[in-house]
Amino acid sequence: MPSRSTTNVVIAGLGGQGVLTAASILAEALFRAGFDVKQSEIHGMSQRGGSVSSHVRFGDKVFSPMVPTGQADFLVVLAVDQVDVARPMLRAGGMLVEPSLVESKQLTSKRSLNVALLGTLARHLDVADPLWHAAIAATLPERLHAANLRAFAIGKMP
Amino acid sequence: MSQKPDAIRQLASGNEAVALAALHAAVKLGAGYPGTPSTEILEVFAAQGGPAQWAPNEKVALEVGLGAAFAGARALVTMKHVGLNVASDPLFTAAYTGVTGGLVIVSADDPGMASSQNEQDNRHYALAAGVPMFEPADSQEAYDFTLRAIELSERWRIPVLLRMTTRVCHSTTVLQTPGHPVPPAPPVVFVRDIPGRVMIPAYARPAHRRLRTKLEEIAAWNDKEGPNPIIDRDGELGIITSNVTYQHVREAAPGASVLKLGLTYPLPIETMRGFVASVRRCVVLEEGDPFLYQAARAASLEVSGKPEMYRFGELDVERVRRIVAGDTSPEPLPTAGKPPELCPGCPHRNVFEALRGLGCIVAGDIGCYTLGVLPPFSAMDTCVCMGAAIGVGLGLRHTLPLEQARRVVSVIGDSTFVHSGITGLVEMIYNPPPTGHVLIILDNGTTAMTGLQEHPGTGRRLNHEPTGKVDFEALAHALGIKNVRVFDPVVESDAISGIVQAALAKDELSLLIGRRPCLLAAGASKARGKADAKP
Ligand SMILES: Cc1ncc(C[n+]2csc(CCOP(=O)(O)OP(=O)(O)O)c2C)c(N)n1
Ligand code: SF4
Numbered sequence: 001m002p003s004r005s006t007t008n009v010v011i012a013g014l015g016g017q018g019v020l021t022a023a024s025i026l027a028e029a030l031f032r033a034g035f036d037v038k039q040s041e042i043h044g045m046s047q048r049g050g051s052v053s054s055h056v057r058f059g060d061k062v063f064s065p066m067v068p069t070g071q072a073d074f075l076v077v078l079a080v081d082q083v084d085v086a087r088p089m090l091r092a093g094g095m096l097v098e099p100s101l102v103e104s105k106q107l108t109s110k111r112s113l114n115v116a117l118l119g120t121l122a123r124h125l126d127v128a129d130p131l132w133h134a135a136i137a138a139t140l141p142e143r144l145h146a147a148n149l150r151a152f153a154i155g156k157m158p
Numbered sequence: 159m160s161q162k163p164d165a166i167r168q169l170a171s172g173n174e175a176v177a178l179a180a181l182h183a184a185v186k187l188g189a190g191y192p193g194t195p196s197t198e199i200l201e202v203f204a205a206q207g208g209p210a211q212w213a214p215n216e217k218v219a220l221e222v223g224l225g226a227a228f229a230g231a232r233a234l235v236t237m238k239h240v241g242l243n244v245a246s247d248p249l250f251t252a253a254y255t256g257v258t259g260g261l262v263i264v265s266a267d268d269p270g271m272a273s274s275q276n277e278q279d280n281r282h283y284a285l286a287a288g289v290p291m292f293e294p295a296d297s298q299e300a301y302d303f304t305l306r307a308i309e310l311s312e313r314w315r316i317p318v319l320l321r322m323t324t325r326v327c328h329s330t331t332v333l334q335t336p337g338h339p340v341p342p343a344p345p346v347v348f349v350r351d352i353p354g355r356v357m358i359p360a361y362a363r364p365a366h367r368r369l370r371t372k373l374e375e376i377a378a379w380n381d382k383e384g385p386n387p388i389i390d391r392d393g394e395l396g397i398i399t400s401n402v403t404y405q406h407v408r409e410a411a412p413g414a415s416v417l418k419l420g421l422t423y424p425l426p427i428e429t430m431r432g433f434v435a436s437v438r439r440c441v442v443l444e445e446g447d448p449f450l451y452q453a454a455r456a457a458s459l460e461v462s463g464k465p466e467m468y469r470f471g472e473l474d475v476e477r478v479r480r481i482v483a484g485d486t487s488p489e490p491l492p493t494a495g496k497p498p499e500l501c502p503g504c505p506h507r508n509v510f511e512a513l514r515g516l517g518c519i520v521a522g523d524i525g526c527y528t529l530g531v532l533p534p535f536s537a538m539d540t541c542v543c544m545g546a547a548i549g550v551g552l553g554l555r556h557t558l559p560l561e562q563a564r565r566v567v568s569v570i571g572d573s574t575f576v577h578s579g580i581t582g583l584v585e586m587i588y589n590p591p592p593t594g595h596v597l598i599i600l601d602n603g604t605t606a607m608t609g610l611q612e613h614p615g616t617g618r619r620l621n622h623e624p625t626g627k628v629d630f631e632a633l634a635h636a637l638g639i640k641n642v643r644v645f646d647p648v649v650e651s652d653a654i655s656g657i658v659q660a661a662l663a664k665d666e667l668s669l670l671i672g673r674r675p676c677l678l679a680a681g682a683s684k685a686r687g688k689a690d691a692k693p
Binding site for chain 1: 169272273296324325328329330331332402405406408409474475476490492493494495496497498499500501526529
């Protein structure tokens with residue numbers, strides 16, 4: 001098996017936007033795809049609307065749970081005004097996934113922007129759709145499944 | 159194993175892993191007080207059917223856990239690092255009495271202060287009290303070490319510290335259960351042991367010697383078969399490390415040989431000595447204080463530590479790389495994010511607005527309401543530890559010039575009041591300042607700061623079921639405080655200034671209670687109500 005070196009994803013936004021939920025879904029999908037995965041976050045006061053970020057790292061074997069500054073391969077940002085705060089995490093040539101990439105008019109609820117942006121990220125990851133769907137189902141309560149599966153599909157559309 | 163859980167591979171946080179281990183070891187009682195980053199341990203344990211309860215504070219939680227362990231039951235006690243300060247009184251003597259059932263005390267430290275008032279390094283408690291300490295590096299070890307801690311606790315009849323950090327508690331990593339098997343729990347029955355458990359000097363003197371003998375035995379065991387693996391690479395650079403720092407080390411220095419310490423008190427000094435001798439240069443890499451480094455130097459091991467600048471904050475891959483390279487050049491500053499603030503519509507807001515308007519000197523405390531220190535309120539002058547609002551406010555009142563003393567107000571949250579404010583209230587009636595004093599309890603019916611936990615003032619248990627309730631007004635009346643006034647900080651927002659001013663003008667003792675549920679708690683309890691109503 002070819003060795004898969006560690007890929008780094010940082011998800012950033014504001015408290016209440018679903019940063020941590022998006023990170024959990026991402027980690028769960030990658031885990032189901034057979035990667036070693038680590039997800040790390042700082043909560044505590046994040047609930048009160050401050051900046052929040054979560055790191056997800058995956059590969060054959062991941063050591064540190066934290067993405068080193070300037071080494072994120074992907075930076076997913078849920079709040080436009082947080083792009084500048086989070087940008088130092090991104091490596092040169094890394095990919096920024098931001099709200100403008102999603103057809104927001106199609107989103108029935110702003111609340112599922114986090115999952116829509118995961119859909120956009122999914123275009124670039126080697127994880128099959130059914131695994132994403134299973135991860136969404138495993139992470140969110142049942143009443144939110146349909147809306148979030150839809151949001152994921154909207155984000156994934158090229 | 160007391161229970162035979164299926165082998166499952168899953169993603170779990172360090173906190174979830176501890177909870178699962180406690181379930182699988184049939185822990186009979188989980189007790190604690192909320193505190194980031196430890197809070198989820200008991201919540202997950204309870205959600206999976208484990209018997210868990212919040213105590214009014216960490217000292218009581220540890221005492222309840224100790225009683226359970228005297229009965230022969232396995233007990234888990236959880237808290238954040240500063241919680242162990244509160245629980246340190248029973249801790250030091252519990253090390254003497256020892257236990258019958260396994261007693262594991264989780265201390266969740268917060269290097270970098272993601273959500274704390276200090277970054278104290280609780281490894282010093284293991285050394286100072288003389289209790290063994292495990293330090294997990296990820297969720298798998300959080301699970302395995304919880305089980306090993308129970309086993310060690312029962313084998314040597316000693317309380318054991320499980321020292322976690324924010325990055326282990328709140329990182330999600332792969333967990334395979336069941337891990338390390340534990341022998342079946344001892345029977346739960348009272349067996350009298352007066353000299354073992356009644357610490358009068360005549361019994362405590364031999365108990366201290368027993369403790370030291372146990373620690374010598376455990377150190378020898380740790381050298382022989384402790385959880386301290388060596389990764390053998392080149393003989394040039396060796397690194398001694400532990401906990402999550404190990405992960406950063408493996409990434410920053412993949413070519414180095416590594417001794418990873420799992421049981422960091424009492425240390426396996428001979429294992430460390432052998433490792434140091436096997437490499438040309440050896441660095442001790444640890445977050446926080448130079449705890450391992452000083453122990454190694456005291457044992458005359460030829461090791462180097464880290465420059466002082468790395469005592470502060472968390473370590474990460476880059477900082478570990480810098481330590482190995484001896485790099486002390488200034489580090490880049492992190493970009494400042496948006497600071498947290500009180501929710502729009504939070505009932506605390508109006509109180510701080512009033513206090514600012516009145517020019518009060520505010521002895522504050524810890525909770526969501528500490529955000530009253532930030533603009534636009536800037537209405538808090540002190541915040542030290544839970545409960546300090548009252549004592550500090552009284553000290554200011556006793557000594558300031560009268561004109562200033564009359565502007566001093568103590569402000570405390572409801573959970574914090576129950577945790578350690580009640581003794582402050584007793585002090586207030588026992589040593590009243592000449593100008594009297596005004597205490598404001600911000601009663602939002604929950605422990606909001608740490609994620610909406612119940613406490614004895616809400617009258618609901620950890621699982622939200624109704625139980626006995628501390629009545630703040632009745633308590634104040636019983637203590638002889640004549641001026642007790644309850645107000646609704648939202649409905650009566652315009653009246654708050656007048657209410658505080660009237661109390662300040664009296665030169666008497668007053669308790670003002672701003673009572674209005676936290677917005678998030680109100681939402682959560684409504685959702686629970688609906689769920690309860692479902693057929
Ligand atoms: C000894 C200790 N234990 C736990 C904590 C964590 N902690 C800080 S404030 C707080 C309670 C906050 O609740 P409350 O006083 O009701 O204020 P609210 O957040 O609801 O406004 C807790 C549990 C701490 N800082 N110190
Ligand atoms: S969580 Fe509750 S107490 Fe905390 S700021 Fe929001 S409304 Fe206020």
